[in-house]
Amino acid sequence: MAVIGRRLDDKAQLGLDFIVGFSIFILGFIFVSMMMSGLLVHLQSKTIDYDAVAYRTSVILVEDPGEPTDWQFLNLQFPENRDSLLRIGLALEKSTPGILNERKLERFFLQSSSPSCSGQDIFCYPGDYRNKVIFGDYPYNFNISLKYLSGSEKVYSVGPVFPEKHGYVKRAIKVRESSILSIPTNTSGTSNVTTVHIDFPLLYQRSVEYRVDPLNDELRINFTNFSEDRTLELLTVCYPACTVPFPDSPTIRFYVNDIEDYLSSPDKVKINANQNLSILIETGYFNRIGLDDFSKVNITSYFSANATDLPTYDYAYSSPNLAIIPPSPAVMEVRIW
Amino acid sequence: MVNEAAQLYTIEGVGAAILMVVTAYLVISSTTIFTPQDTHISDMQLQQLGSDALAMMDIADAYNGKSTLQLAIEGNNSQMFLQSFSRLVNSTTTAYDDGLKFNTMVYYRTDSSGIQPFKLCNNADYFRENAVTATRWVYITPPFDATLPFDNRDQVVLVEVLLWRN
Amino acid sequence: MMAFIISITIFFLALIVNESAIVGKTTSESVLEFPKADIQDLRNELLYLIEKNKINDPDILFDIQSISMSRKGAIVNYAYDGNRLLIHYNDGITEYNEVYIGT
Numbered sequence: 001m002a003v004i005g006r007r008l009d010d011k012a013q014l015g016l017d018f019i020v021g022f023s024i025f026i027l028g029f030i031f032v033s034m035m036m037s038g039l040l041v042h043l044q045s046k047t048i049d050y051d052a053v054a055y056r057t058s059v060i061l062v063e064d065p066g067e068p069t070d071w072q073f074l075n076l077q078f079p080e081n082r083d084s085l086l087r088i089g090l091a092l093e094k095s096t097p098g099i100l101n102e103r104k105l106e107r108f109f110l111q112s113s114s115p116s117c118s119g120q121d122i123f124c125y126p127g128d129y130r131n132k133v134i135f136g137d138y139p140y141n142f143n144i145s146l147k148y149l150s151g152s153e154k155v156y157s158v159g160p161v162f163p164e165k166h167g168y169v170k171r172a173i174k175v176r177e178s179s180i181l182s183i184p185t186n187t188s189g190t191s192n193v194t195t196v197h198i199d200f201p202l203l204y205q206r207s208v209e210y211r212v213d214p215l216n217d218e219l220r221i222n223f224t225n226f227s228e229d230r231t232l233e234l235l236t237v238c239y240p241a242c243t244v245p246f247p248d249s250p251t252i253r254f255y256v257n258d259i260e261d262y263l264s265s266p267d268k269v270k271i272n273a274n275q276n277l278s279i280l281i282e283t284g285y286f287n288r289i290g291l292d293d294f295s296k297v298n299i300t301s302y303f304s305a306n307a308t309d310l311p312t313y314d315y316a317y318s319s320p321n322l323a324i325i326p327p328s329p330a331v332m333e334v335r336i337w
Numbered sequence: 338m339v340n341e342a343a344q345l346y347t348i349e350g351v352g353a354a355i356l357m358v359v360t361a362y363l364v365i366s367s368t369t370i371f372t373p374q375d376t377h378i379s380d381m382q383l384q385q386l387g388s389d390a391l392a393m394m395d396i397a398d399a400y401n402g403k404s405t406l407q408l409a410i411e412g413n414n415s416q417m418f419l420q421s422f423s424r425l426v427n428s429t430t431t432a433y434d435d436g437l438k439f440n441t442m443v444y445y446r447t448d449s450s451g452i453q454p455f456k457l458c459n460n461a462d463y464f465r466e467n468a469v470t471a472t473r474w475v476y477i478t479p480p481f482d483a484t485l486p487f488d489n490r491d492q493v494v495l496v497e498v499l500l501w502r503n
Numbered sequence: 504m505m506a507f508i509i510s511i512t513i514f515f516l517a518l519i520v521n522e523s524a525i526v527g528k529t530t531s532e533s534v535l536e537f538p539k540a541d542i543q544d545l546r547n548e549l550l551y552l553i554e555k556n557k558i559n560d561p562d563i564l565f566d567i568q569s570i571s572m573s574r575k576g577a578i579v580n581y582a583y584d585g586n587r588l589l590i591h592y593n594d595g596i597t598e599y600n601e602v603y604i605g606t
Binding site for chain 1: 351385
């Protein structure tokens with residue numbers, strides 16, 4: 001007896017046989033697809049990329065001066081400045097990979113995650129970092145930390161605590177330090193007006209790692225160990241037009257035994273016996289008053305009575321009073337996940 | 338093909354499931370899935386670190402001065418090299434010992450016998466660990482330490498550091 | 504029949520996955536292969552030699568060339584004529600040429 005295909009009836013039922021067969025098939029299919037999906041996981045570009053992204057980020061930070069190369073002077077309160085900063089790099093210059101600029105380093109770690117960060121002169125976490133350092137379509141999480149290996153052993157860090165599995169790279173670097181001119185005081189000396197002369201072209205003749213760089217670094221003038229009380233009454237900066245320090249940064253600040261004092265206070269800057277006066281010219285002050293690498297500046301301090309032996313001191317390499325701190329070693333770790 | 342014996346679809350289903358499972362098994366067992374990135378990542382990290390550390394040691398502290406690397410080679414001072422390199426390579430932002438070990442050789446040229454190696458310092462003995470080398474050119478000038486076999490002239494030597502993780 | 508089709512599909516997928524793992528160059532291998540540290544180091548050293556006025560010393564040229572060939576398998580050549588420094592570096596995979604003006 002010939003058996004014809006399916007019997008069409010109007011009962012709308014599937015045979016048990018069919019259902020059992022179909023469900024075995026479906027179960028087998030589900031099982032297999034679970035096995036196969038594991039094959040493709042390793043090809044996901046974001047998870048296998050963490051180490052590569054960490055390496056690239058470290059190269060941008062350590063070996064590149066950034067774009068524009070003097071971005072540390074940009075005021076990020078203005079949106080066009082923030083937009084003109086395309087890449088954040090910490091190196092001094094293109095020719096000095098691995099030697100970092102201290103001011104760029106300090107600015108790099110100043111950030112805030114609040115929504116008002118774009119109106120302030122700091123970076124926005126994490127948006128600015130993702131767009132200007134890490135790059136890529138996928139929003140990576142990151143933790144970048146830096147530690148000085150000598151001296152203060154200060155640690156800087158940006159980013160949250162990292163999980164166990166992350167892309168990691170460690171770089172060894174040096175940071176160019178600032179310089180100090182120490183002027184010995186002699187209260188029975190001959191001058192109460194002391195001028196520090198800074199000849200920029202002479203300073204710029206040295207290679208960049210060892211340079212005293214008035215436009216890119218801070219300068220310090222220390223008057224050490226006054227044996228009697230004195231008052232600093234006035235400070236003028238002449239190039240040759242003369243000006244006085246601004247009230248806001250970047251400007252010239254005065255520290256008596258490391259405590260800040262102001263020329264605007266009623267008794268000016270008062271230095272008692274056995275105290276030191278430190279005059280700090282902040283990074284960016286000379287740029288602010290419009291100087292460049294061909295300028296010559298005279299910084300004149302007017303004391304209440306005789307303070308030093310000589311009326312003029314040079315902030316120059318030939319001066320025996322100039323102490324240049326050697327570049328400090330540091331280590332930087334970049335983690336991406 | 339269907340009758341009341343209720344066998345065909347089931348057999349078809351079972352046959353289909355078996356076919357898929359066997360194929361998947363064969364495929365997975367034959368394809369070696371190694372995450373392509375993992376194999377050389379640690380090498381790259383180590384080599385970059387070693388290069389960095391040598392470059393930093395080659396920066397003199399003062400203008401026209403001699404760098405740590407120059408002084409260590411000219412004076413055959415393995416302690417100076419060891420401490421300086423170890424500090425740069427083993428420090429992390431949270432700890433001081435990352436567990437990296439190294440051997441250092443200096444390759445120099447002599448007029449009489451060509452390129453020769455000279456052992457500068459050993460942090461640990463090397464057996465069979467996965468290691469990378471980092472190199473640096475160093476310019477040295479006489480007078481050299483008496484134990485050094487260099488020719489008595491200004492020359493350029495190659496410092497080769499073999500670096501591995503314990 | 505569905506199972507047959509699916510099996511064929513799985514087979515092709517496996518073929519693709521297998522080949523992609525082998526054919527592509529891994530990022531870390533590319534990084535290891537490119538002699539970034541070597542070139543930066545060589546440049547740095549040559550500029551330092553110019554400062555020390557030793558760039559035209561033939562002994563030093565021979566030092567660098569022979570050590571470079573024997574330890575790194577790379578050909579190095581350089582010349583300085585008072586104004587410009589020419590650098591040539593070839594390690595068989597990467598070739599680097601530079602004319603440096605302005606020392």
